[in-house]
Amino acid sequence: MEYSNSPERQRRELMIRLACEFxxxxxxxxxxxxxxxxxxxxxxxxxxxxxxxxxxxxxxxMALLGFDAQxxxxxxxxxxxxxxxxxADSERPERPLTVAATACSCCPDAKIExxxxxxxxxxxxxxxxxxxxxxxxxxxxxxxxxxxSCVQCGKCLIDVCLxxxxxxxxIPCEAAxxxxxxxxxxxxxxxIDFKKCTFCGKCFRACPYGAVMQRSELVPVLKTLAEGRQAxxxxxxxxxxxxxGGREKLFKSLRKVGFTExxxxxxxxxxxxxxxxxxxxxxxxxxxxxxxxxxxxxxxxLVRRHLPAMRPYLSSVPSAMALAGQKxxxxxxxxxNVFIGPCIAKRFESLSCAGVDRVITFEELGxxxxxxxxxxxxxxxYIPQDSDDMEHDFSRTCAATGAMLASALESxxxxxxxxxxxxxxxxxxxxxxxxFLFGRSHANFIEVHGCNGGCQNGPCSxxxxx
Amino acid sequence: MAPQPxxxxxxKESANMSENSKIEVEIFCGMTCYMxxxxxxxxxxxxxxxxxxxQIELMVSPCPVDCGCLDLAKAPFxxxxxxxxxxATLESVCDAITEIMNRQQEA
Numbered sequence: 001m002e003y004s005n006s007p008e009r010q011r012r013e014l015m016i017r018l019a020c021e022f023x024x025x026x027x028x029x030x031x032x033x034x035x036x037x038x039x040x041x042x043x044x045x046x047x048x049x050x051x052x053x054x055x056x057x058x059x060x061x062m063a064l065l066g067f068d069a070q071x072x073x074x075x076x077x078x079x080x081x082x083x084x085x086x087x088a089d090s091e092r093p094e095r096p097l098t099v100a101a102t103a104c105s106c107c108p109d110a111k112i113e114x115x116x117x118x119x120x121x122x123x124x125x126x127x128x129x130x131x132x133x134x135x136x137x138x139x140x141x142x143x144x145x146x147x148x149s150c151v152q153c154g155k156c157l158i159d160v161c162l163x164x165x166x167x168x169x170x171i172p173c174e175a176a177x178x179x180x181x182x183x184x185x186x187x188x189x190x191x192i193d194f195k196k197c198t199f200c201g202k203c204f205r206a207c208p209y210g211a212v213m214q215r216s217e218l219v220p221v222l223k224t225l226a227e228g229r230q231a232x233x234x235x236x237x238x239x240x241x242x243x244x245g246g247r248e249k250l251f252k253s254l255r256k257v258g259f260t261e262x263x264x265x266x267x268x269x270x271x272x273x274x275x276x277x278x279x280x281x282x283x284x285x286x287x288x289x290x291x292x293x294x295x296x297x298x299x300x301x302l303v304r305r306h307l308p309a310m311r312p313y314l315s316s317v318p319s320a321m322a323l324a325g326q327k328x329x330x331x332x333x334x335x336x337n338v339f340i341g342p343c344i345a346k347r348f349e350s351l352s353c354a355g356v357d358r359v360i361t362f363e364e365l366g367x368x369x370x371x372x373x374x375x376x377x378x379x380x381x382y383i384p385q386d387s388d389d390m391e392h393d394f395s396r397t398c399a400a401t402g403a404m405l406a407s408a409l410e411s412x413x414x415x416x417x418x419x420x421x422x423x424x425x426x427x428x429x430x431x432x433x434x435x436f437l438f439g440r441s442h443a444n445f446i447e448v449h450g451c452n453g454g455c456q457n458g459p460c461s462x463x464x465x466x
Numbered sequence: 467m468a469p470q471p472x473x474x475x476x477x478k479e480s481a482n483m484s485e486n487s488k489i490e491v492e493i494f495c496g497m498t499c500y501m502x503x504x505x506x507x508x509x510x511x512x513x514x515x516x517x518x519x520x521q522i523e524l525m526v527s528p529c530p531v532d533c534g535c536l537d538l539a540k541a542p543f544x545x546x547x548x549x550x551x552x553x554a555t556l557e558s559v560c561d562a563i564t565e566i567m568n569r570q571q572e573a
Contacts, residue, residue: 012502016498363501366497462501463506
């Protein structure tokens with residue numbers, strides 16, 4: 001079950017307010033006051049006090065304007081001054097993620113600890129017996145873990161204490177990151193090591209304080225639309241599952257808010273899958289042992305930064321987004337191409353795609369539709385229907401390359417497809433990927449989704465797929 | 467625009483269930499409410515005991531005039547048996563339904 005989440009709600013509220021104020025033409029005057037609108041005097045603070053809440057919202061504004069959230073700490077400048085720096089042609093943020101120290105709660109170091117109220121100092125003392133490093137002792141009638149001796153092996157956690165008195169206390173962002181790219185710095189605040197980060201967005205989702213933020217391109221996109229420039233919406237396949245009303249209504253809404261053209265990335269996904277199948281057949285005929293699909297940008301970055309031995313096996317086929325951007329550039333050379341998707345890693349990937357000028361998420365598109373009155377929806381539009389939209393063809397769903405490969409291999413009876421699909425990158429699946437490299441797992445094609453459940457469940461999804 | 471019935475996942479017909487005991491759950495789905503959390507609440511059928519589902523009438527409603535879509539601090543909205551819930555969450559709507567069900571079972 002996915003629970004409701006206050007930082008997520010606050011982030012979306014801020015996006016909607018910012019987009020609405022922009023549409024009204026009052027953003028320049030009100031942007032400094034947005035923290036007070038969201039946390040007015042008398043409201044219940046989420047942090048220690050309202051001032052702290054408002055400072056965190058100012059950090060969110062900085063990130064929403066595409067700046068580093070740390071810039072909020074520059075007392076000499078107000079958000080409206082940063083807003084003045086932005087135009088439709090503003091430079092793109094190089095790193096899509098930022099951590100706001102103001103929002104970070106400086107979680108205590110990760111450790112395994114005995115909850116003193118629950119410990120009964122039982123006669124069995126199993127926890128003491130299982131500890132390989134003699135880190136558990138009894139003090140004042142309660143079990144106690146000496147953190148200097150504890151090696152965090154977790155043996156005392158598994159079915160040892162029948163009163164469940166031993167718990168692991170994680171640092172959520174660190175625990176979520178599969179590659180150890182986010183760590184506490186000397187001041188105790190989380191900090192991202194961008195040499196290691198794959199931009200999968202797991203820390204963004206995991207932080208209960210919402211301290212990990214995206215550097216957005218919402219304002220330049222709003223300015224592009226407001227200036228009436230030619231703008232192409234590159235619509236990710238998962239978009240149709242996220243917005244009510246179906247394909248036709250969504251496209252009508254996109255046109256209403258100012259996108260002059262629409263290019264479906266699903267069609268490019270079909271081309272990408274077909275190219276991947278051709279590449280697979282070619283490589284296998286030349287005696288290759290493994291091909292890794294390159295459609296997930298978080299996986300591509302994972303291979304580039306953490307699995308160098310897998311680089312030769314990574315498919316050279318460009319992603320569907322890159323192909324769609326290329327097509328849009330050919331068709332509409334003067335237009336601004338805006339990719340709409342649920343993914344943070346796509347923001348990073350797009351920096352090296354000549355055909356993609358901006359990336360916005362489903363949340364940001366939702367804010368634009370609200371502000372520009374683009375979503376003309378009726379109650380029945382929210383009710384799932386068995387329409388052609390959802391089952392149009394395989395390319396509009398995720399994880400399509402394997403299906404295309406299986407189909408392509410029907411004409412190649414000598415080649416056998418041994419596909420392995422990895423749903424979500426985490427510590428376990430990372431180990432599995434190493435097994436492929438050492439030839440200990442039988443597969444000649446691997447397809448990896450950075451997010452569990454595929455792109456529909458990306459870090460910036462609006463609705464959870466059933 | 468009238469509210470539209472929304473099929474709760476796992477919904478089954480139950481012959482012995484009286485119509486009067488039905489709980490009306492209205493989920494307001496303007497784009498604002500949808501984005502601020504009601505997209506999640508629409509999936510409430512998956513988070514309630516299956517035996518309760520025949521008693522729950524899940525409806526999708528247009529934004530009510532009095533809710534004030536731009537009063538973002540109070541969105542999203544839901545209405546259960548006529549009672550408006552502000553800042554609705556999947557958990558708060560589940561809790562409200564559970565409370566009514568418990569009351570009905572006690573009565």
